[in-house]
Amino acid sequence: MEKITILIADDHTLVRETWSFILNTDPRFKVIAESGSGEDAVELAKQLRPQVVIMDINLPGMNGIEATQLIRKYSPVSKILGVSLHTQPTYARKMIQKGAMGYVTKNSSREEMFKAIMEIQNGRKYICDEIKNILSEQVISGEDNQNGLNSLSQREIEIIAFIKKGHSSKEIADSLNISVKTVEVHRYNILKKLNLKNAAALVNFINNSQLEFEN
Template identity: 55%
Template sequence: MEQIKILLVDDHKLIRDSWAFILNSDPRFNVIEATGDGDEAIEIAKEKDPDVILMDVHMTPVNGFDATKAIRAEVPRAKIIGVSMHSMPAYAKRLIQLGAMGYVTKNSSKEEMIHAILEVHAGKKYVCEEVKSILAEHEIQEQEANTNINLLSRREIDVAKLIKEGLPSKEIAQKLDITLKTVEVHRYNILKKLNLRNTASLVNFINAQGL
């Protein structure tokens, strides 16, 4: 069986050395080069044509996003797996939009990293369990939010929109021709129905829902 040629890109030498040792101890893999520089990674990829690249997302001056974009343009055959300290789904989505095939965090186990390499090398996309769990949680919260917003009355939605605009309760009362006490009751009911804690979380919710 032909070995999978791997390029390691991480600006921490200890991490590069550790992964090189782990992967080279497995007969399926051959770490052909390791670097902590994004620009150098682009040149190595063009010269050595790796099968899989483990790409640290956060490097300077050339970060993993820019390096991924450049390598995909120059060496489209190479399969790139983003590696990050952060489990933010937005990072995974952005990197995959730039052409990466996978995303794992530095909390991922050795077994998961190896599984990711094998999956990506086989032409499949792979996102680590940690990020998938967060994505699933976000999806559930979004579904709940869409359900909860239907609980608001027309007047409560009007009040919520004016809160988003930054109006204090007194001005909202004047604008909607209702009493200050009624506005405060609406504010309380809106937060309660949407399971939100404060005005800041309400503004974020309104923006997310596009009200």
Template identity: 55%
Template sequence: MKKLSILVADDHMLLRQAWRIVLNSQPEIEVVGEANNGKEVVEKALLLKPDIVLMDIGLPLMDGITATLHITQKLPQVKVLGLSAYTQPSYARKMIQVGAAGYLTKNVTALEMIKAIEEIKNGRKYICNEIKENLSQQVFSEADDQPNINCLSHRELEIVELIRDGLSSKEIADKLFITPKTAEAHRYNILRKLKMKNTAALVNFINSQAQFV
């Protein structure tokens, strides 16, 4: 049975040796070469035509993202698995955009690395658990920054409806039996709570909320 051939690219010899030991410990995997810069990994990929290239992003001479693009364009049958110290989802996205089949951070366990290689070998994509976790935190953080109508008081909700109906602060004051100054203060607080720059943005937001339709 033919072993899965892997080319390892990283500019740190110690890491290349460590990965070689981990990968060669698997009976179905064989490390067929190493590269310590981007140009070398492209040259060796063209020469060796491995099944998978384990690609560090921060390579000298040519970065791993550019090297991945060269390899995936010239050798579409070769799968590239990104491996980097960068834990931001944006780096994983960049690698996938240039054709990589997966992305791992250097915090992964040997077990997860082997799992990623297995997934890629079978034609699937793989993003490591750390990136998935960081991405979910990013999504929830962005969601927390979105305006939330539930943060408004009952009085502020009343004023929001009147603003949507086009009433001025004086007209709102007359309708609710408050002073124009108080109406203006409420308007200011509503804009601040909903992170709106002006009344036009507020009206657009109100019209998008089901409870005001």
């Protein structure tokens, strides 16, 4: 049986090596390359055309969501499995929107990752049990903030992370290499989408909801 070729993209060397070891112990899989950044992942996918790309969302420079979009453009044969510490369905949704076929969290078991790889390789989308359970709880509890959260752009999510840490608009602008005016526009749009009055209300909303936003 021909092995499924896999590219691993994660910025932690130990994580890449562990995944590579685990996957290569299974006769169905063959890890053909590893990458520590989004840019390298795109280049490797262009050159090697792996059947599956295991893509961490939080990569330095170009993040995993952006890299996913480019890999789908330059290597359409590659099916992408998003992997992240984030357990919020918003992140899974954004990965799927950009072309990923599946999403698992770093809490997922080895067996679930194997299952996810086989499912997406066979052309079916796969969302891990942890995310599906959270979605179920949200439906049961009647939470109505998900539409607003799901409408946030990747840039808005990054800015929320800075706001949560207490950064000023100027500090955010300097970190993201954009203008203060652009930051203010993003802040206004974030509050509008989440139906909140000010930054303090946003931070309170994030903390109370136990949402995970990182930059």
